[in-house]
Amino acid sequence: MRGTILYAPGDIRVEDRPDPVIKEPTDAIIRTVATCVCGSDLWPYRGIDEVAEPRAIGHEYVGIVEEIGSEVTGLRAGQFVVGGFYASDGTCPHCRAGFQFSCMNHAGFDGCQSAYIRIPQADGTLFATPEQPDDDLIPSLLALSDVMSTGWHAAVTSGVRPGSTVAVVGDGAVGLSAVLAARELGAARIIAMSRHASRQRIATEFGATDIVAERGDDGVTAVLELTEGIGADAVCEAVGTAESMTQAVRSVRPGGLVGVVGVPHDVELPVSQMFFRNVGIKGGPASVPQYLPELLDKVLQRGISPGRVFDLELPLEQAADAYAAMDERRAIKALLRP
């Protein structure tokens, strides 16, 4: 099959690779219908994360079940499936508590930017649609594999409720998805922190009521001004830098919670400041299987279009162009079709 390999920073190639095969009786093999490039794929691409040796890359996908292992009971060949960016069994105590990333049978996987994918723990990881979806729904279904579920995780974790005022720090695909999630969870006011016109447009389309282009101290001041000095009821953080975390913590009202989904890079929190304002932080990798049933329904009923974050679509063979476009910020998020 054809698959994408990251050879070194900046060096992405699509080449022939062995077809994946069932290794465990709980595996499934899917034929990829669509996959995409994640913001986190850019870290090794940019050399921020080390690339010790060439490796297959990608962790987002939708596809058709090709083959299932002997212990897979909930799926059959031919079904269209969406799955999370990690494997989880759905039955261990952590899965049952709704934190599937900590599954006792957790397996991470790379290499989803390819024509076929082996998915471990298929029964817990993959969710089938009732029928083959219309082709125009593919981008939105693909978004559920990571970014939309991750934005949803930020909004749920930060405690967004009907009527909430929410601020979202970060205008990448995840931040934009958090805006959409906040709207779906009933937020009355959604402040998107964004300085890029194309992203501001999608934020507004997703439900943002206010756009704040300032960052740092000025960004905090702007949120306070919009909220009569009180701060946002809930803040979603979708960047992960020290600056963005501090901005998030300072933008939330006393007693509020920052829902963090930006993977922290060298972050030291202002613990004392947080303490005296009763501000908390909580978050981490999204509980994708927890949210998929509800989000699948919303997409299939055309209630939400999280696929709007894809502003570039290319054949898988042009994966290198997709990486370059995202790296150079010419694209928010690139979809690839084998």
Place this chain on the structure above:
Amino acid sequence: MRGTILYAPGDIRVEDRPDPVIKEPTDAIIRTVATCVCGSDLWPYRGIDEVAEPRAIGHEYVGIVEEIGSEVTGLRAGQFVVGGFYASDGTCPHCRAGFQFSCMNHAGFDGCQSAYIRIPQADGTLFATPEQPDDDLIPSLLALSDVMSTGWHAAVTSGVRPGSTVAVVGDGAVGLSAVLAARELGAARIIAMSRHASRQRIATEFGATDIVAERGDDGVTAVLELTEGIGADAVCEAVGTAESMTQAVRSVRPGGLVGVVGVPHDVELPVSQMFFRNVGIKGGPASVPQYLPELLDKVLQRGISPGRVFDLELPLEQAADAYAAMDERRAIKALLRP
């Protein structure tokens, strides 16, 4: 009147001071029935917090209303009152949201270890009992002014629910109060981290089902062993050191929350570890007025006896002995009567 002054580390004296007077129309003056020494009073006493000049000390109290300002409407002279360790108006957006420490008219006050106290924002700060309480209830009523409300804040903030498994880090008066709070909130299992026999006894009396004497790595291991490798559903942190915070964060299950009430001292959180386990922290100074109505009921109906944390009672004149006893860990908490 007689009042306590901290002159320098280790130098506590009770001496004549001016009687407090109404300064603002929202003030009340109370005659102190009982007051006490807080763990946080020991920081300047030990020289950990600087003592720039002699100052009146103490922030916990119960008393009788002596006089009210012209704008106080909810209280009258002669009532027995309990109040929080800071003043809050009860009407601003932060008070209405239940985070009274961030009141827009917040006022801190020291000097409660004295015969009379001026309480700002009396309507929002003081709660009167329906009648004069029996004398044996005084310690438990006094505990509501800070430690019991603070322990309650830890338990509420960490998300203790009926059936929860809770771990409490810290066996001072606040940690013990968190054990009692967890029991009242319906926890099925309460693991108290304590290495002192006298504190273990009170923890057990307050509802602890398990005692763990180990700290650090060994303490975490012990909690994991007691919970089949899962971790506690909720953890209350009542110390505030880097070691205790890290222990708390590592003892909670994936997706769990640490309720922090130990004032952080030089704490740097293991942000990445927390992120990949979806573990959060939240907490701060307690929302005393939020909890007082319910806690007053429980004490007056003799449902809880948080005053058990007082294992030393002295006349106010012997405040210096009270400080020394707590400093030398001969007492958990010392009650003073003018």
